[in-house]
Ligand code: HEM
């Protein structure tokens with residue numbers, strides 16, 4: 001039976017509301033503080049560091065995002081992966097998030113200057129463009145309430 005014809009509770013990869021809300025709050029705070037930090041840095045120039053509160057909010061929300069991504073792997077990604085649904089857009093989004101996590105680690109621990117610069121630029125570019133893979137992935141969500149609509153995989 002097609003996924004969209006199933007009752008809401010049995011849809012493969014369905015994300016429970018508390019997890020969606022928590023992820024939206026954490027990722028929203030993370031994105032706004034990260035983008036704010038990057039833009040404030042560009043406007044003020046290298047002499048004036050961006051407000052410290054921004055990196056504080058960014059670091060704290062990043063920890064929350066990573067915990068919630070762990071929950072998402074179990075509740076959403078693995079079931080959807082096994083059912084082979086939205087693999088391409090899901091993988092694209094997961095890859096972007098993986099680069100953010102790894103380059104975030106690189107920002108902290110890369111001793112080498114050029115590795116730090118690579119971490120920093122990949123972090124900022126993938127970070128700022130994150131809404132794109134996120135929007136593409138969510139746009140593929142099926143309108144399961146509309147039984148007349150045809151759906152592709
Ligand atoms: C999974 C998501 C993310 C994680 C785990 C993460 C993690 C981190 C970490 C650990 C740092 C270093 C903090 C410090 O220096 O104390 C950082 C810095 C930063 N992040 Fe993120 N981040 C994420 C998403 C984003 C997004 C979405 C953006 C942009 C919209 C962004 C932009 C930045 C910027 C501009 C910096 C400062 C870089 C610098 O000038 O050194 N991050 N992030």
Ligand code: HEM
Pocket residue numbers: 003004011012013014015016023072076077080081085086087089090091093094097137138140141142
């Ligand atoms: C390989 C990785 C992934 C796969 C295979 C996958 C698969 C899916 C599928 C099948 C749906 C549609 C569910 C439905 O019919 O209603 C969906 C929706 C969604 N996905 Fe993913 N996904 C992946 C990764 C991610 C990641 C990393 C996020 C992180 C934010 C995410 C967030 C969402 C959201 C917010 C929705 C819409 C809400 C919902 O349907 O409950 N997904 N995904």
